Amino acid sequence: xxxxxxxxxxxxxxxxxxxxxxxxxxxxxxxxxxxxxxxxxxxxxxxxxxxxxxxxxxxxxxxxxxxxxxxxxxxxxxxxxxxxxxxxxxxxxxxxxxxxxxxxxxxxxxx
Amino acid sequence: xxxxxxxxxxxxxxxxxxxxxxxxxxxxxxxxxxxxxxxxxxxxxxxxxxxxxxxxxxxxxxxxxxxxxxxxxxxxxxxxxxxxxxxxxxxxxxxxxxxxxxxxxxxxxxxxxxx
Numbered sequence: 001x002x003x004x005x006x007x008x009x010x011x012x013x014x015x016x017x018x019x020x021x022x023x024x025x026x027x028x029x030x031x032x033x034x035x036x037x038x039x040x041x042x043x044x045x046x047x048x049x050x051x052x053x054x055x056x057x058x059x060x061x062x063x064x065x066x067x068x069x070x071x072x073x074x075x076x077x078x079x080x081x082x083x084x085x086x087x088x089x090x091x092x093x094x095x096x097x098x099x100x101x102x103x104x105x106x107x108x109x110x111x
Numbered sequence: 112x113x114x115x116x117x118x119x120x121x122x123x124x125x126x127x128x129x130x131x132x133x134x135x136x137x138x139x140x141x142x143x144x145x146x147x148x149x150x151x152x153x154x155x156x157x158x159x160x161x162x163x164x165x166x167x168x169x170x171x172x173x174x175x176x177x178x179x180x181x182x183x184x185x186x187x188x189x190x191x192x193x194x195x196x197x198x199x200x201x202x203x204x205x206x207x208x209x210x211x212x213x214x215x216x217x218x219x220x221x222x223x224x225x226x
Contacts, residue, residue, distance in 0.1 A: 004154070036217075043115060044204070044217035089155070097143065097208045097215060101155040 002027040002094050006102035021075040021105050023090035031092040033073040038087045085109045115207050117218025132190045132221045134205035140185035141207035149202040161188040195225040
């Protein structure tokens with residue numbers, strides 16, 4: 001079935017550093033792709049999405065491009081802030097609002 | 112914006128007891144809600160789809176009698192973990208699609224620990 005793979009392990013980096021979180025997917029069709037973020041003590045929030053190949057989703061300085069040829073949707077931000085510390089989940093939608101999630105990556109930004 | 116409230120955020124119970132988790136859509140109606148479970152360092156796994164006024168749809172491998180779902184109104188879905196055992200300890204999270212179904216809103220999750 002459809003699945004999402006995120007890079008292993010937490011990510012710790014300094015403020016203003018460049019952030020990349022890798023995400024690849026396996027799907028039989030043409031899914032929509034999402035990045036969700038979960039701040040401490042809060043529910044998941046949609047960060048950005050892309051619905052077709054070559055689409056770029058962006059929000060709050062984060063970007064991700066739907067790459068069909070590499071089945072990837074890597075998340076990037078050029079200069080992170082302490083407030084970006086959170087858990088980030090890559091996901092795809094199979095249909096009927098059913099989401100398949102990656103494992104999530106804990107991002108810790110150090111001042 | 113739309114908010115999904117999940118309660119309790121954390122529960123510790125003894126083995127053999129039942130635990131109820133509530134998921135409410137606060138300013139919108141949700142005929143469908145989704146229940147996920149997350150084990151440490153693993154993906155959120157869809158357990159079931161809760162349907163208002165009808166039976167829930169369970170994913171393969173999820174025990175219907177263990178995880179009882181009730182969606183009695185357009186704003187409330189409940190998940191009851193019956194006769195909980197330590198292996199049921201996990202993070203449970205609900206979600207509901209907003210108007211038009213284009214966006215999913217998530218609760219803050221419930222950490223269940225069964226002793």
